[in-house]
Every structure is written in C-alpha cells, then in structure tokens.
Amino acid sequence: MSLHPDAAPASGDGSRPRIALVGSGSALPRARISNGDLSQRVETDDTWIRSRTGIAARRIAGPGETVTSLATAAGQAALEHAGWKAADLDLIVLATSSPDDLFGTAPRVQAALGASNAVAFDLTAACSGFLFALITAAQYLRTGTVRRVLVIGADQLSRWLDWDDRRTCVLFGDGAGAVALEACDAGEDGLLAFRMRSDGSRNGCLTLAQVEEHRPLLGDLTAQVGGFRPIQMNGQEVYKFAVREVPAVLEDLLRSSGLAADRIDWLLLHQANQRILDAVANRLHIPHDHVLTNLAHYGNTSAATIPLMLDEAVRDGRIQPGHLIASSGFGAGLSWGGALLRWRGPVGA
Ligand code: UT7
Numbered sequence: 074m075s076l077h078p079d080a081a082p083a084s085g086d087g088s089r090p091r092i093a094l095v096g097s098g099s100a101l102p103r104a105r106i107s108n109g110d111l112s113q114r115v116e117t118d119d120t121w122i123r124s125r126t127g128i129a130a131r132r133i134a135g136p137g138e139t140v141t142s143l144a145t146a147a148g149q150a151a152l153e154h155a156g157w158k159a160a161d162l163d164l165i166v167l168a169t170s171s172p173d174d175l176f177g178t179a180p181r182v183q184a185a186l187g188a189s190n191a192v193a194f195d196l197t198a199a200c201s202g203f204l205f206a207l208i209t210a211a212q213y214l215r216t217g218t219v220r221r222v223l224v225i226g227a228d229q230l231s232r233w234l235d236w237d238d239r240r241t242c243v244l245f246g247d248g249a250g251a252v253a254l255e256a257c258d259a260g261e262d263g264l265l266a267f268r269m270r271s272d273g274s275r276n277g278c279l280t281l282a283q284v285e286e287h288r289p290l291l292g293d294l295t296a297q298v299g300g301f302r303p304i305q306m307n308g309q310e311v312y313k314f315a316v317r318e319v320p321a322v323l324e325d326l327l328r329s330s331g332l333a334a335d336r337i338d339w340l341l342l343h344q345a346n347q348r349i350l351d352a353v354a355n356r357l358h359i360p361h362d363h364v365l366t367n368l369a370h371y372g373n374t375s376a377a378t379i380p381l382m383l384d385e386a387v388r389d390g391r392i393q394p395g396h397l398i399a400s401s402g403f404g405a406g407l408s409w410g411g412a413l414l415r416w417r418g419p420v421g422a
Contacts, residue, residue: 089215091262093417096157096253098150099384100143101371102134108243115239122243123369127347131246131372133231140173143249144227145185147380151223152186155253156419159186163219165193166210168202168226168376170281170405171233182225191223199279200343200404202226202376204269204412207252211264214256225251226376233281235303244345245304246372250380265397265413266330268322272407278310279405311404315349319401320356322411326399327357330413334358338396339386341414343403344368344378353401365391375404387416394418 107130108119122128134143144167152159165188167179172195174181179193198205203226210222227249234242254263281304287295319342327334334357342350347368354364365382374381379400386392396416403409 090256093257094263096151096155097384098147099250100146102132127368128372129369134247141181147249147251151251151253159188162188162191164222166206168206171229201402201408204402220256222254228375248374248377267412269410275407316352337399341400
C-alpha cells in the first residue's frame with residue numbers, strides 16, 4: 074500500500090492552502106546512560122556500539138517523566154517558538170508507539186498545554202510516526218479544515234525494552250520533538266512532496282506485540298491478558314530494508330519534483346544507525362556535512378528522532394528560513410516514507 078500527494082484533492086476554490094513550518098521544540102529526560110554504563114549490565118562495549126550504530130549515549134525517562142510530560146514540554150517549546158498561544162491551536166497529532174494510555178495520550182497533552190480549542194489524537198506508525206503525522210496534519214491544513222497544528226513525536230521505548238537483550242537495549246532512548254504548522258495563503262509550500270509506504274507482510278521484523286496469554290473466564294471461555302512483549306527486532310533485515318527503501322523513496326520524490334539532490338540543504342533521516350545515514354547520503358551523493366545527525370547523544374528515540382533533530386538544527390542556526398530538507402522515516406510496520414520540506418520559521422525570525 075502506498076500514498077502520494079498527486080491524488081490529494083484541491084480545496085474549494087481550486088487552490089490548496091499552503092503549509093508553513095513555523096516553530097519547533099523538543100524535550101529530553103534528565104538521566105543519561107552511556108555505552109560504558111550499559112556494559113555494566115549486558116555483555117557489550119563502547120567500541121561495538123559506536124562502530125555499529127554511532128550511538129554513544131541515550132536519555133531514559135525517570136520517575137515523573139512520561140510521554141505526556143515530554144510531549145507537552147516539546148509542544149510548549151514549539152508554541153513559544155512559533156509565537157502562538159495554546160488557545161490558537163486547532164489540532165494536535167501525537168505520533169507515539171509507547172502511549173501513557175492506549176485510549177490516547179494526545180488529549181492529556183492537550184489538557185496540559187491548555188489547548189482547549191484543539192482536537193487531539195494519537196497516531197501510531199513507530200519510527201515513521203512523526204512523518205506520517207506531519208503528512209496527516211497537512212491534509213487538514215490543505216483542505217482548510219484547520220489553520221494551526223502541533224505535530225509531536227514522542228516515545229518512551231525504554232518501557233518496552235528487554236534490558237538484558239544487548240541486541241536491542243543499546244539502540245533506543247526516550248525523547249520528544251514538535252513542529253508547529255500553519256496554513257498560509259501565499260509563499261512557498263513547506264511540504265513540497267511526500268510519499269508514504271507500508272508492507273505488513275514484513276511486520277515480524279520489528280515488533281512490540283501483545284502477549285498471547287489467555288486466562289479462564291466462564292466455562293470454556295477465556296479472555297486475553299492485556300500486556301506487551303518487549304521489542305523484538307531482526308536487525309539485519311531492518312537494516313537491509315532501510316538502506317534499500319529510504320534512498321529509493323527519496324530519489325522518487327526528487328525525480329517527481331524535478332529537483333536535483335544538490336538542491337537539498339539538509340538530509341534529515343530517522344536516526345536509527347549512523348551507517349544507514351551514511352549509506353543513504355552516499356547513494357544520493359549528498360555531502361556528509363549536509364547530513365543531520367545527533368545519534369551519538371540520544372540513540373534511536375523512535376517517533377521523536379526527526380523533530381528532535383530538526384529542533385536542534387533550527388536552534389543552533391544550521392537550518393535557516395527557506396532551507397530545503399529531505400526527510401525520511403522508516404521502521405516497524407514495516408513502514409516508511411519521505412517528504413521534501415521547506416523550513417520557514419517564526420514570523421520576524
Ligand atoms: O528504528 C527502527 C529502524 N531500526 C533500524 O533501522 C535498525 C537497523 N539495524 C541495525 O541498525 C543493525 O542491524 C544493528 C545495529 C541492530 C546490529 O548491527 P549488525 O552489524 O547488523 O550486527 P549483527 O546483528 O549482525 O550482530 C553481529 C554480532 C553478533 O555476534 P556473532 O553472532 O557475530 O557472534 C551479535 O551477537 O554482534 C553481536 N552483538 C553485539 N555485540 C556487542 C549484537 N549486539 C551487540 C552488542 N554488543 N550490543
């Protein structure tokens with residue numbers, strides 16, 4: 074199954090409202106765990122983790138830190154950056170695969186922000202979640218249904234790791250990032266093109282699946298026990314999938330947009346493995362100083378990686394208004410996608 078924007082209908086007057094990316098924010102837990110720290114728990118070492126992944130440390134949520142608190146802090150920072158009040162918001166989409174409440178964590182974030190006029194819902198697509206949420210939010214903006222949106226990616230996968238499995242526990246960290254999106258009538262569109270893809274036939278490569286235990290209920294009837302098994306991943310399969318599909322989807326986007334790769338200011342990929350970032354950049358002939366990476370500090374924060382990295386690069390001045398960003402999310406589902414984005418930033422910045 075795949076989606077691309079050529080099928081999107083125009084709004085009533087024949088022209089679609091444009092989308093501006095006007096603010097960003099991020100939030101991280103306080104506790105930092107280095108590779109050396111982890112080697113005290115599982116049989117691993119700094120050299121292996123750094124050379125195979127590029128990761129040196131990760132942040133892990135402690136007491137009082139949750140998906141809600143991290144998403145709220147990231148969302149608040151994005152609101153302030155955009156110069157908006159919480160009451161201005163029409164929609165909050167929270168991409169997460171580790172919700173505080175399976176019935177939805179976004180409404181908790183809405184309440185904590187005081188965004189009483191916004192509708193808020195969760196979207197689950199693992200490490201593609203932020204990109205899928207941004208594209209979803211853009212459809213509401215393009216049809217004129219909403220004018221101001223917060224798209225948040227937040228995950229606390231530390232909840233769902235087997236901390237005795239060295240193949241997975243060294244890879245992930247917790248965090249949140251957010252982007253403020255606004256409908257605008259003039260100027261260049263901040264979402265130039267996108268693609269979304271799913272392949273559920275390869276779902277088994279990366280799962281956070283329900284436990285399969287049933288307990289007796291009445292007579293012969295049983296009821297399934299709620300709960301999830303820790304993350305299971307076939308790392309090599311997911312790696313091969315990523316280095317094949319991510320360049321393909323970005324090449325497809327560039328080709329259909331009539332853009333050469335040298336027009337891209339920044340390559341902003343889901344931060345899963347430095348070797349994946351390098352392989353994609355090489356394939357697209359994008360110089361490595363145009364590749365954004367913060368894997369060393371935070372590891373793979375799932376739905377949070379892209380907005381966390383975006384916020385860092387916006388705030389330290391690497392990403393400037395008007396810059397063209399090629400982004401791709403990929404991971405469990407399997408799911409993947411790409412988008413060509415143009416950063417605008419807050420008015421007057
Ligand atoms: O965010 C969702 C998307 N996720 C990804 O994109 C992840 C994609 N996959 C990867 O990034 C890589 O496959 C990993 C980083 C997960 C693993 O790297 P690899 O180079 O594929 O290693 P491997 O799984 O082939 O394992 C190589 C060896 C094995 O030992 P043997 O069988 O060769 O003796 C593992 O047991 O490395 C061993 N190993 C470790 N050694 C030290 C696995 N994990 C560790 C560890 N420390 N933490």
